[in-house]
Amino acid sequence: MKYLRSAVFCCLAVVLVLLLQVWFRQPSFSRCPGWFASCRERSYLFGYKIFEKGSRTEQAKLVFPQHPLDPLTFSEIARVHALVLNSSISLAEGKHAKLIRKVGGSKPNIFLHGVSLEEPDKEDVLTWKTGDPMLPRKASVILRIDVAIYRFVVDITHHIVESVEPHHGSGTPTLNFDDMNTASALPLQHTEFLEALKSRELDKEEVSCIPLSSGWYNVKEEEGKRLIKVQCYYAGGTSNYYMRPIEGITMVVDMNMKKIVKFIEHDHVPLPKAEGTDFSLSAQRGPMLKPLNTISLEQPDGPSFSVDGHYVKWANWEFHVKPDYRAGVIISQASIRDPETDVLRSVLYKGFASELFVPYMDPTEGWFFKTYMDAGEYGFGLQCMSLEPLNDCPRNAYYMDGIFVDADGKPYVRPNMLCIYESYAGDVAWRHTESPISDREIRESRPKTTLVVRVIASVANYDYILDWEFQTDGLIRVKVGMSGILMVKGTSHDSIREAAEANEELYGTMLAEKTIGVIHDHFITFYLDLDVDGTDNSFVQNKMIRKKTLDGTSLRKSYWGVQQLVAKSEDDGKVKLSLFKPADYVVINPKKRTKVGNPVSYKIVPGKTAGSLLALDDPPQIRGAFINNQMWVTPYNRSEEYAGGLYVYGSHGEETVSRWTRRDRPIEDRDIVLWYTVGFHHIPCQEDFPVMPTVTESFELKPTNFFESNPIVKTYPTYEKDLPQCSFSI
Amino acid sequence: MKYLRSAVFCCLAVVLVLLLQVWFRQPSFSRCPGWFASCRERSYLFGYKIFEKGSRTEQAKLVFPQHPLDPLTFSEIARVHALVLNSSISLAEGKHAKLIRKVGGSKPNIFLHGVSLEEPDKEDVLTWKTGDPMLPRKASVILRIDVAIYRFVVDITHHIVESVEPHHGSGTPTLNFDDMNTASALPLQHTEFLEALKSRELDKEEVSCIPLSSGWYNVKEEEGKRLIKVQCYYAGGTSNYYMRPIEGITMVVDMNMKKIVKFIEHDHVPLPKAEGTDFSLSAQRGPMLKPLNTISLEQPDGPSFSVDGHYVKWANWEFHVKPDYRAGVIISQASIRDPETDVLRSVLYKGFASELFVPYMDPTEGWFFKTYMDAGEYGFGLQCMSLEPLNDCPRNAYYMDGIFVDADGKPYVRPNMLCIYESYAGDVAWRHTESPISDREIRESRPKTTLVVRVIASVANYDYILDWEFQTDGLIRVKVGMSGILMVKGTSHDSIREAAEANEELYGTMLAEKTIGVIHDHFITFYLDLDVDGTDNSFVQNKMIRKKTLDGTSLRKSYWGVQQLVAKSEDDGKVKLSLFKPADYVVINPKKRTKVGNPVSYKIVPGKTAGSLLALDDPPQIRGAFINNQMWVTPYNRSEEYAGGLYVYGSHGEETVSRWTRRDRPIEDRDIVLWYTVGFHHIPCQEDFPVMPTVTESFELKPTNFFESNPIVKTYPTYEKDLPQCSFSI
Known part of the structure; x- marks a missing residue:
């Protein structure tokens, strides 16, 4: 009875370990280590299917960094955000106040434009080994406080903002989805655009606008602004709205102000037809092409690589x-x-x-x-x-x-x-077969x-x-x-x-x-x-240089040799x-x-x-x-x-x-x-x-x-x- | 009883048809036509394995052309050979006699250097359709009668030599295996070479010589001859003899005379060692690299292509x-x-x-x-x-x-x-997924x-x-x-x-x-x-040409456009x-x-x-x-x-x-x-x-x-x- 209980307990423990393994997302499917019932089942167990249980966000919250180069985790990002918020407010109240208070009211508006791991110094990463204590975790944060742009380096491990670099030169950060969504949405509340749609007899519901980065063309009045151009497309009759441009209308959005600052109707061109533009499966009419017989890359033993967090061995x-x-x-x-x-x-x-x-x-x-x-x-x-x-x-x-x-x-x-x-793909890594001339049988591939x-x-x-x-x-x-x-x-x-x-x-x-x-x-x-x-x-360029033979030394007149240029x-x-x-x-x-x-x-x-x-x-x-x-x-x-x-x-x-x-x-x-x-x-x-x-x-x-x-x-x-x-x- | 007999007869007939199908080598494995028990078995039945029964030569004899471009069959080659032989003998006895009788004795020596289908005229092939009578079958034969080179066109269907083109200019035909084998074998009967081997303490049995086409270098005494150079390698301790050149000895073989006409020992260099040169599986010593898990391209339904003779549909x-x-x-x-x-x-x-x-x-x-x-x-x-x-x-x-x-x-x-x-290979033919900005769900791949x-x-x-x-x-x-x-x-x-x-x-x-x-x-x-x-x-070259914008017409200074050059x-x-x-x-x-x-x-x-x-x-x-x-x-x-x-x-x-x-x-x-x-x-x-x-x-x-x-x-x-x-x- 006692043994039975122990056995049941052991089983449960094994099940728990396995479940944790799955749950904590460390699918280290190194090949068939023996402790698992069957290799064949494993590959599918650790395929994408296992992540269908529980939301991705829940799973992501449980991840913790295992390698100094691992990306920021959910909890790290939360800590980074808190630190950045506090620091930004004090910035806005301190010596940067003037720089920042250009748009907002009394409270500074803070927008993140990029949060990612600030990688440790290369020499530290190179000397770090599995089992060593984790190197201090840091984040690089590109943010905007109203119109002012900064890069913060946040030391997550020591819970401090390590440095704040205000950006002075030209250029602004990568768009965030807020910028893109705002720019896409604005036209549909813009009177001139709505009128243009009406005059073209287009249904507002079918219009999709996309934000198009506007480059730089040395135009004085655009300096210091975050402008984006927006053009719109018509999805009537197709999911592929890109093929139905509402050609001739360009709007300029000031992303800091969140408004359209310019509406240009430079042309009036009829809409291309919807017919033939939709490639989605559900939109196909008439007979489909006869499908090919199934062809599949199969690995009944599972793959030969392992992924431990973000570290791959193959x-x-x-x-x-x-x-x-x-x-x-x-x-x-x-x-x-x-x-x-x-x-x-x-x-x-x-x-x-x-x-x-x-x-x-x-x-x-x-x-x-x-x-x-x-x-x-x-x-x-x-x-x-x-x-x-x-x-x-x-x-x-x-x-x-x-x-x-x-x-x-x-x-x-x-x-x-x-x-x-x-x-x-059916290709050959190396091979040689020997011609019968030599009478030596070599058939290696x-x-x-x-x-x-x-x-x-x-x-x-x-x-x-x-x-x-x-x-x-x-x-x-x-x-x-x-x-x-x-x-x-x-x-x-x-x-x-x-x-x-x-x-x-x-x-x-x-x-x-x-x-x-x-x-x-x-x-x-x-x-x-x-x-x-x-x-x-x-860096060396091994330049291939034509060489001439000296008269009488060879029946060849030319060949080429290598001239090394060490940079x-x-x-x-x-x-x-x-x-x-x-x-x-x-x-x-x-x-x-x-x-x-x-x-x-x-x-x-x-x-x-x-x-x-x-x-x-x-x-x-x-x-x-x-x-x-x-x-x-x-x-x-x-x-x-x-x-x-x-x-x-x-x-x-x-x-x-x-x-x-x-x-x-x-x-x-x-x-x-x-x-x-x-x-x-x-x-x-x-x-x-x-x-x-x-x-x-x-x-x-x-x-x-x-x-x-x-x-x-x-x-x-x-x-x-x-x-x-x-x-x-x- | 009568029905039973019919049934048995039917079965035998089906078996016979299937066997003939296999035997006559028309593996038309178009997809699952329904008359076959199971698609899955078929692909393997028509894979390479079926040809293991009976010699390849026996099978090849049974093949007949189905398409005007099909290569010559065994029986066609036999007929071509007979025609060419007769014609060559009369050539040698007729007006070409002088040209031909340079080497041999009383009987002309005839060597083939290339026998292949003489394709029908393009317009005939283009109008030919499956079911039409086969176009006249012809062969192109490059041959040598002693030193004289000819191209014969043989009409197999009408059993005649259609044309004989003697070759007058420079150049000689593709080597045949006779040339290559002769050239490779000669050194091992050549006294100077055997002496050189002895002086280098090399075992004759381990020597492989290879025929190296000698190019053309405007050397007067080489004109009009079929010369080839031969160099030798040492297979002692390795199957990869190419890595053990017997450097410094070059022999010149006259392929028409079948003899070494020049022996040059221009250098005496020690042999590279055998160690590390053998790549054959059986020669590997010490631990092998850990094999990867099996990965396989699998098609349980068989391939989607059909091969009818030499005609492929996919x-x-x-x-x-x-x-x-x-x-x-x-x-x-x-x-x-x-x-x-x-x-x-x-x-x-x-x-x-x-x-x-x-x-x-x-x-x-x-x-x-x-x-x-x-x-x-x-x-x-x-x-x-x-x-x-x-x-x-x-x-x-x-x-x-x-x-x-x-x-x-x-x-x-x-x-x-x-x-x-x-x-x-896991690649994508076409795809598009839509960014969430547009709020339109497209996920097609x-x-x-x-x-x-x-x-x-x-x-x-x-x-x-x-x-x-x-x-x-x-x-x-x-x-x-x-x-x-x-x-x-x-x-x-x-x-x-x-x-x-x-x-x-x-x-x-x-x-x-x-x-x-x-x-x-x-x-x-x-x-x-x-x-x-x-x-x-x-033939059109769509040249990409930089264009300058006219002042004031655009904020861009340049772009490129296409300049068509129709050849x-x-x-x-x-x-x-x-x-x-x-x-x-x-x-x-x-x-x-x-x-x-x-x-x-x-x-x-x-x-x-x-x-x-x-x-x-x-x-x-x-x-x-x-x-x-x-x-x-x-x-x-x-x-x-x-x-x-x-x-x-x-x-x-x-x-x-x-x-x-x-x-x-x-x-x-x-x-x-x-x-x-x-x-x-x-x-x-x-x-x-x-x-x-x-x-x-x-x-x-x-x-x-x-x-x-x-x-x-x-x-x-x-x-x-x-x-x-x-x-x-x-």
Whole structure:
């Protein structure tokens, strides 16, 4: 009886432990540790499904930081908010009073524009180990007290506001949802706009307005204000209102005043029709395309990676993943285990999409200003919507939530804002078969499995799919996929011939009757703090140079060899890519060499990219000067993380990587940061209507004499016996 | 009783039909047609496994052509051989006698160097439909009668030799296995070489020699001969003999005479050690890397494509696949069904890897000549070894055999030389989620499934993975992956410092002690006979040109617009890519427009590529002049298929796309062919030792105003209920 009771107690204890495990959200599904009944059940247990019980917010409240780079938790944000509120009130009453009291009444109005972890100093993070006491937790808070802008650093652990930096230069913070919602809502209470709707016979209920960052064009009366432009669309007959622009009306909203300060009706163009614009499943009429047979990435044993809080271990890789309101996702401390020494070696201390620049190519009234900086203006992470399981990420994906903060300081959860999954597309990691000529039988091939970390930001119409893909051979591929909806312009014409006869310049492609897909570019600049086997690195261009042979020494006249250019200072780190002036771009650790003497290194392998065609002195390009080169290299400086500046909204371009590098600081044999831009020129086509098939570009970080040899030789091929039996449960 | 007998008879008949189906190799696994017990069983029944019964040769004998582009069958080859033999003998006895009788005795020696389908005229193929009588079957035969080279066209249907073209210019045919085997075997009977082995204390049994095409260097005494260079490697202690070069010995073989005509010992370098060079599974010692959990592409319902002979149907695509001894694989008549009209519209009449140029960058005695043209010299298809199921292609792959012909005219089967499979990597075909700002709930996402056709050519050490990937949105991605083994050079040094002290130029990277990975390039030139919605097309460069705004008209100073350049003649079709002079490269059908008036078109989207750095007057570059531009456009001409010429071995470069285009023929509004080159510069790194992780480059053919709108809007998302249950059968 006693034994029975003990047994029941034990069982209950085990159940409790398991429930806590699930509840506290530490889905460490390292492979089959043996203590669990069946591996096969586990993968699903720790998939996204488990989080359906209890609200996300309740779950999020229970999370506590486990790693110095973990994002702020609910309770930390609450403490930050309290500290910031108190401090702001005293600021408003003290020496800053004059600066602040421009708008409000007697009480200062405080709005948060960005709350995120203030990361500990790099050296502290690098020396911290699991089990060590947590490093002091700090927050960086961008806030506005009426019109004055500050960055607070709050020490949560010691419960103090550590520093207050008022912002003096140009530029304002990332929009918060309060700004965006206000701007979107104002037109529908604005008399002139309502009258315009009436004259166009449009139903107010079907109108959606969107806030469009207004750039900077050196207009005196706009200085010092937080202005945004608003244009509206018509959802009548379609969920895809972006395809029905109410062309010709632009409103200017003063976001501090929360009012429309300018109403411009610069054109009167009929609305494009709704027909053919709706891509939602429920709106499809007529026969659907015959579906393909089911194809599925299956892992009956569950995935091979573990996620402990925000720390991921997979194959030979370990790294930290952090959802971020501005960057979307930040990858930190990516390190790879050397198969020869079993030592974890650092590769990338921090990598993320630092800024996006999206200039449109139409200089007319309603369009000239459309030169977006999506990360710094809208918050790339804030715009990461919940991923759609099975469609945005495969079945075997693990999902992670983001915790963000609204303008009032309230934290909220964005569920499933990030996914992690193992991918296998049928590709080959390495192989060789031997031709029968040699009479030696070699038939070796190994399939390629990768690990993908994905977020998808829907910055209004556009959807950016951002993947960090890790390979077991040490390669990291960063991919930017683009889908979503084009930003289109209304026209009165129904064909390009009609437009040509009217002598109308289209600035784009006619996608359908009365609908123009305006030409534009996308530039995504990545911050890559590579730490190749240690922090102190050098940037080397291995230039490929044609060499002529000396007469009579060879029957060949020419060949090419490598000319090494070790970058001494920032000027040497500026790279404009050119097909006929090729180079390998390498980050070496000058202190570490392989056995035969090659410096240990990673190279950045550019993909197909694009450069800006705008004039350098055009205001958008002054702000977007960070893409004037495809690469830059800067010395590590914790205040230089955003290629277009921290306060990029409306900035004049004083704080860009282009300006910083003018100092030509030394970059040899020290902690350096590489900046690389993925660029696209986009002439829209009719296939992009009404929703765009995904277009993808990428670049790679590739080990280059980092290992003594191919690190994945000692792997097994796949055998039939390794593979599962699959069937439908019907 | 009578009924029972009938029933038994019926059963037997059904079994017979099924067996015949299997036996005659027409695995038309179109989706679940209902007459089969269970879809799930079928996919495996029609997978590669069914072909294990009976020899491949037996099966191949039973195949007969079903489509005018189907490759030659066993019986056709036999008939071709008989016809060619007779005709050759009468040639040798007739007016060609003088030309031929240079080597042999009284009887002419006839060697085949390439037997393949002589495709019917394009217009005939285009009008042919399933059910029509088969078009006359013809073969193109490259053969050598002693030293004289001919191309025969044999009409198999009418049992006659249709034409005999003696070859007069420079260059000789693709090597046959007889050439390669002879060249590899000769050194081991050559006294000087055997002595050299003895003096180096090397065991003859462990020596493998490989035939290395010797290029052309304007050396008078080499003219008119078929010479090849042979170098040898040592397999002692490793299966990877390529890593143990017997450096410093080069032999020249006269392939017509079948003898070594020159033995050069230009250096004496110690052999690199065997340790660390073997990548074969059986050779691995010590602990293996911990395997990842199984991940598998599963399709319990079987694939969604059907293969009828060589004709593939998948989703909205149809195309013909032909294994080819020279190109590896030829894709023909790729057409896509328009979802709006249900009409099959042509995209690509014919596409294949036309030539590969692989120059090494070491001008010294043993290396200067290494400037391979892998397709035309070695036969890219001949070097396609059998694929390794589960590792070279995933479990759900369908395999196709190649039928080739040896020097004696005997056909043989290369089993599993090509695979076709559906791929899903967890990616997104299109999507949009709506930000909460708009208050409109849109959460639509569709997963991306593609169809891959793959061959892998192992041209001695290197493995080229060639994929044609089809997307349902109309995009075709052509990918070239490279793995296999580096061509390395022996050195006496053990570190780069040692080499530097000895003032030795390495011409590459030291990969291990005494082992240099020599710098080289890879250029793969594709032949792309695009027929965009019909044969008559034009090539258009949509140049992206910076435009300045007029003062006072806009706050923007600049933007960019499109300047169309319709290529009138071949000069306009020559493209050198430049990042800062971008364009969309479009093949339009000038006679067809979308409803709003855009010309129907496909664009070619270059990937990251590379241009040659060799001097234009360097002999290898004269032969490789077909890569002097990244693109060329020529008028369709059935005799211009091989970018470097039909007889590229040892050619002087008179027959390249570069020469043809000098005529500057008109190319507007007619049947045109686009040539595009994928290029890589390869500075080897230690990770490439002893076997290279796959590196991949690609380009795309993308519909551009080809459809009226996104052709895959009417598709379903994936639901959990669609997915299978998987487990292990243990």
